[in-house]
Amino acid sequence: MRLHLFRRKPVPPIGTRPFDLLCLTTAVVLGVHAPHLPVWLTAALAATLAARWWQRRRRGGIAPAYLKLPLVALLAAAVVFHYGTLFGREPGGALAVGLLVLKLLETEAPRDARVGAAFACFALMTALLFDQGLVSTLLVALGLLPALATLRALEPARPATTLPRELLPALKLLGASLPLALLAFVFVPRLSSPLWGAPNAAASRTGLSPDMSPGDMTDLLTDDRPAMRVGFDEAPPPAAQRYFRAYVMWHYDGRRWSHVDTGEAPSTVQYGATLRYTVSLEANGQRALPALDMPIEAPDRSRLEPDGELRAATPVNDTMVYTLHSATGYRLQAQLGERERQRGLQLPSGFNPRAHALAESWRTRYGANDEAIVQAALRLFHDGGFSYTLAPAPLGRDAVDDFLFATHEGFCEHYASAFTVLMRAAGIPARVVTGYQGGYWNSLGNYLLVRQSDAHAWSEVWMPGRGWQRVDPTAAVRPERVSQGAAAAAATASDWSPNQWWLGLRNRWDIVNRWWNQGVIGFDTLRQHGLLTPFGMRDANAGMLGLVLAVGGSLMAMLGLLWAVWTRPTGDPAREALRLLERRLAAAGVARRHSEGPQHYFSRAARAFPSQRAELERLMRTYLALRYAYDEPPAGLLKNFRQAVRDFRPRRVVK
Amino acid sequence: MRATLRRWQEWAERRLPALTRHKRPEHLPILLHRRRIYIVPTGFGMAFAVLLLVMLVGSLNYANNAALLLTCMLGAASCASMLVAFRSLNGLRLTGVRQGRAMAGEPLAIQLVFAGGDHDHRSVHADMDGQAEAFAVAAHGETLVPLNLATVQRGWQPLPRLKLWSHWPLGLFHAWSWIHPDQAVLVWPRPETGGPPPSPHGEAQQQPRLHQGEDIVALRDYRVGDPQRHVAWKHSARHHSLLVKDFEQPEAQEEWHLDWRQLPQLSNEARIARLARWLGEAEAVGRPTSLWLPGEEIGLGHGRSHYTHCMNALASLP
Numbered sequence: 004m005r006l007h008l009f010r011r012k013p014v015p016p017i018g019t020r021p022f023d024l025l026c027l028t029t030a031v032v033l034g035v036h037a038p039h040l041p042v043w044l045t046a047a048l049a050a051t052l053a054a055r056w057w058q059r060r061r062r063g064g065i066a067p068a069y070l071k072l073p074l075v076a077l078l079a080a081a082v083v084f085h086y087g088t089l090f091g092r093e094p095g096g097a098l099a100v101g102l103l104v105l106k107l108l109e110t111e112a113p114r115d116a117r118v119g120a121a122f123a124c125f126a127l128m129t130a131l132l133f134d135q136g137l138v139s140t141l142l143v144a145l146g147l148l149p150a151l152a153t154l155r156a157l158e159p160a161r162p163a164t165t166l167p168r169e170l171l172p173a174l175k176l177l178g179a180s181l182p183l184a185l186l187a188f189v190f191v192p193r194l195s196s197p198l199w200g201a202p203n204a205a206a207s208r209t210g211l212s213p214d215m216s217p218g219d220m221t222d223l224l225t226d227d228r229p230a231m232r233v234g235f236d237e238a239p240p241p242a243a244q245r246y247f248r249a250y251v252m253w254h255y256d257g258r259r260w261s262h263v264d265t266g267e268a269p270s271t272v273q274y275g276a277t278l279r280y281t282v283s284l285e286a287n288g289q290r291a292l293p294a295l296d297m298p299i300e301a302p303d304r305s306r307l308e309p310d311g312e313l314r315a316a317t318p319v320n321d322t323m324v325y326t327l328h329s330a331t332g333y334r335l336q337a338q339l340g341e342r343e344r345q346r347g348l349q350l351p352s353g354f355n356p357r358a359h360a361l362a363e364s365w366r367t368r369y370g371a372n373d374e375a376i377v378q379a380a381l382r383l384f385h386d387g388g389f390s391y392t393l394a395p396a397p398l399g400r401d402a403v404d405d406f407l408f409a410t411h412e413g414f415c416e417h418y419a420s421a422f423t424v425l426m427r428a429a430g431i432p433a434r435v436v437t438g439y440q441g442g443y444w445n446s447l448g449n450y451l452l453v454r455q456s457d458a459h460a461w462s463e464v465w466m467p468g469r470g471w472q473r474v475d476p477t478a479a480v481r482p483e484r485v486s487q488g489a490a491a492a493a494a495t496a497s498d499w500s501p502n503q504w505w506l507g508l509r510n511r512w513d514i515v516n517r518w519w520n521q522g523v524i525g526f527d528t529l530r531q532h533g534l535l536t537p538f539g540m541r542d543a544n545a546g547m548l549g550l551v552l553a554v555g556g557s558l559m560a561m562l563g564l565l566w567a568v569w570t571r572p573t574g575d576p577a578r579e580a581l582r583l584l585e586r587r588l589a590a591a592g593v594a595r596r597h598s599e600g601p602q603h604y605f606s607r608a609a610r611a612f613p614s615q616r617a618e619l620e621r622l623m624r625t626y627l628a629l630r631y632a633y634d635e636p637p638a639g640l641l642k643n644f645r646q647a648v649r650d651f652r653p654r655r656v657v658k
Numbered sequence: 659m660r661a662t663l664r665r666w667q668e669w670a671e672r673r674l675p676a677l678t679r680h681k682r683p684e685h686l687p688i689l690l691h692r693r694r695i696y697i698v699p700t701g702f703g704m705a706f707a708v709l710l711l712v713m714l715v716g717s718l719n720y721a722n723n724a725a726l727l728l729t730c731m732l733g734a735a736s737c738a739s740m741l742v743a744f745r746s747l748n749g750l751r752l753t754g755v756r757q758g759r760a761m762a763g764e765p766l767a768i769q770l771v772f773a774g775g776d777h778d779h780r781s782v783h784a785d786m787d788g789q790a791e792a793f794a795v796a797a798h799g800e801t802l803v804p805l806n807l808a809t810v811q812r813g814w815q816p817l818p819r820l821k822l823w824s825h826w827p828l829g830l831f832h833a834w835s836w837i838h839p840d841q842a843v844l845v846w847p848r849p850e851t852g853g854p855p856p857s858p859h860g861e862a863q864q865q866p867r868l869h870q871g872e873d874i875v876a877l878r879d880y881r882v883g884d885p886q887r888h889v890a891w892k893h894s895a896r897h898h899s900l901l902v903k904d905f906e907q908p909e910a911q912e913e914w915h916l917d918w919r920q921l922p923q924l925s926n927e928a929r930i931a932r933l934a935r936w937l938g939e940a941e942a943v944g945r946p947t948s949l950w951l952p953g954e955e956i957g958l959g960h961g962r963s964h965y966t967h968c969m970n971a972l973a974s975l976p
Binding site: 523560 | 720744780
């Protein structure tokens with residue numbers, strides 16, 4: 004791997020301890036990367052690592068080139084095989100971890116170990132590109148400990164100690180450098196635009212999707228990762244109004260509802276009182292920004308779509324924080340155009356004949372009373388023997404008919420889909436809306452935690468003069484879904500289960516994640532520029548931030564230097580006082596020689612400064628008395644001596 | 659112009675004693691302090707800085723604050739390690755030099771005595787003439803650092819400049835300090851490889867030994883001619899034959915009176931080499947020697963300390 008251009012002096016191989024630490028570092032790197040690596044690759048790399056550790060412990064020596072080179076080729080091939088390319092975030096991460104493990108195969112000299120440890124630091128950082136949550140960041144930061152300990156263990160003449168104790172000094176070093184690190188973190192000017200392309204979103208992330216067919220959301224509804232956190236400026240809306248809309252779906256093909264981009268202007272909306280709130284949205288790779296019904300205007304870097312949907316300018320690949328206004332009382336699109344009316348009534352022909360028949364029977368019974376038809380449908384769900392379950396029976400071709408007349412079980416998607424089809428069949432413009440509903444109110448942090456499992460689907464029907472009205476058919480079946488949240492709705496027989504308890508604990512703990520997301524992950528250019536507002540600078544630019552960083556860094560450096568050059572006082576005040584006197588006399592030209600006793604020195608000084616002879620002799624007598632006359636010198640004498648030394652200034656006689 | 663240069667050099671020597679080549683020797687003890695400790699990044703440190711820069715740009719580009727925080731921590735720890743590197747030398751004192759014994763041409767083992775300041779000094783290296791020795795000194799402790807000094811000729815040989823350096827704790831920074839103790843070590847003359855034994859002369863050679871040794875070594879059977887007072891009567895009473903006390907007889911070795919003046923035909927160094935060989939041969943068999951040198955006269959004696967005395971005298975001849 005290395006070119007031997009020059010003959011090197013043979014270097015002794017590194018000891019067992021540094022190698023063990025390096026193996027530990029590599030294992031930690033492998034561990035923090037494991038969540039996004041394919042399992043077989045993780046297992047193979049872990050096996051290689053273990054084999055190398057064992058081999059070196061037993062026999063020593065590096066892996067031969069005929070083994071090394073094919074392994075590197077094999078690694079590259081495996082990455083290409085799995086990801087299709089060598090470049091990009093995931094394949095790059097996998098390659099970096101693999102190369103780090105293979106580097107161990109040829110690690111014998113201190114230089115190799117140093118390179119390995121430094122590269123491990125880099126690989127640790129790349130793990131954060133995949134997940135920058137609090138816990139993973141902490142884990143990665145702890146991964147620095149063995150890396151630093153490896154570097155430390157490579158220095159010779161080090162006191163021997165146990166492996167865990169090797170990590171302690173690294174922890175101390177990191178702890179001591181934390182203030183400087185935080186200063187740098189806060190004041191390093193952020194880039195206003197990326198220098199090169201930001202990584203592409205991971206397609207595999209779960210989350211709401213722009214289309215929906217009943218049964219799709221099962222994965223989502225059992226995924227209890229946080230989706231977003233919402234902090235309200237004033238009191239939060241009541242639980243029944245916590246509907247966050249993300250996608251509005253018009254088009255139905257008998258199986259699947261999908262979102263249609265029309266590119267029209269936002270619909271007119273009349274609204275009453277508004278709520279101001281801040282959403283911290285977890286990365287999901289989508290452009291939809293969930294907003295409380297009904298968003299009034301779009302925050303920065305996003306746009307308000309016709310149906311009250313918010314779209315970000317770029318996919319949300321990192322936690323995004325946005326603030327906006329919503330109105331809970333509103334009237335959306337009081338007038339419906341003919342084209343939109345047609346779209347709101349579109350149904351594929353030849354599907355769900357029984358649902359059509361049912362809707363037409365309602366229409367004939369209630370005439371033009373749309374409201375009565377809506378109520379009839381909700382009554383059907385409430386009283387028709389329907390149940391809420393996350394594991395419903397599968398549906399056939401006529402999905403709505405099967406659901407309405409055969410299985411009678413399902414969750415929000417089934418109800419929203421069936422309800423909308425019924426409404427359209429009855430001639431009422433209707434559409435499906437997906438988003439999140441409910442959430443956990445964290446009273447300690449005063450914010451609403453919305454998990455992926457709070458994903459929800461509901462319907463909107465258009466009423467003449469009242470515009471689009473939200474109707475949640477799921478609430479007719481299981482009111483707890485709306486009043487208490489998804490977890491309560493999914494709970495079956497028992498009221499208490501370990502999962503519930505665990506979820507409750509995590510809901511409370513989530514405040515730390517929120518703090519992390521808002522304080523650290525969401526600390527962007529905008530907030531950085533507003534940082535110096537309390538000091539009268541409304542918009543600090545990069546130069547100003549750099550200046551603050553330089554000044555702060557210098558202050559820290561000064562503190563550090565003080566620590567480094569500070570020598571502990573000897574604990575002997577008489578000696579310290581004499582040192583001061585020696586310094587002053589030396590500055591005036593009478594330096595104390597090595598092996599010169601105090602008496603001789605004082606008399607020499609007295610000859611050099613004849614005008615102060617008496618003073619110097621008195622000082623000498625006091626010092627000798629302090630030193631030799633008593634077992635424990637009296638405090639008064641010591642005090643006098645120190646005072647006299649402080650007052651003494653050598654005066655040269657002008658000749 | 660020249661005066662300016664000299665003044666500048668003097669200033670540099672005063673301010674930057676460790677940097678200037680013509681560093682004057684100093685008295686012991688030599689204390690390392692902030693004026694004489696210098697720090698530069700090592701090659702690995704430079705590479706690590708580049709790596710940190712890559713990490714910084716990467717995390718800024720992806721607006722990844724967690725990665726940025728990690729990079730900042732690593733960078734801050736690297737900066738802090740510079741202070742630790744400085745501290746591993748700061749306060750270290752060279753308090754003494756102990757020397758072994760060596761003939762000219764052989765490596766001379768010396769021991770540097772380092773005393774610690776008020777904190778531990780870990781992983782310090784002492785470089786002298788291409789050889790390096792790593793050591794650690796505890797707070798207020800003392801450590802002996804063995805080094806070998808190449809010798810060429812006999813006499814007082816001043817210690818060369820020493821470099822004390824450390825890469826502690828992470829190998830990112832190279833902290834160093836030059837020290838030049840005003841100590842000299844004594845190198846013994848190299849004996850000639852072959853030559854005549856000393857010619858017996860002087861009245862001392864003719865005088866028979868009056869005294870035998872006084873230490874009883876063993877008992878042996880009586881031989882005709884043994885003096886009566888040597889018979890061990892008490893022991894013989896318990897034996898079937900007479901036993902005689904056998905005394906150590908160092909006087910069996912003829913004394914050598916080595917004299918500088920005996921070798922007028924040789925050059926100074928050749929005389930010294932010959933005397934050194936004679937002293938060595940005498941020492942090997944335990945022969946008593948005396949040595950006359952211009953300016954120093956060493957009486958009869960034998961044993962290691964006598965040999966050392968004589969060799970030291972030879973080594974320090976002008």
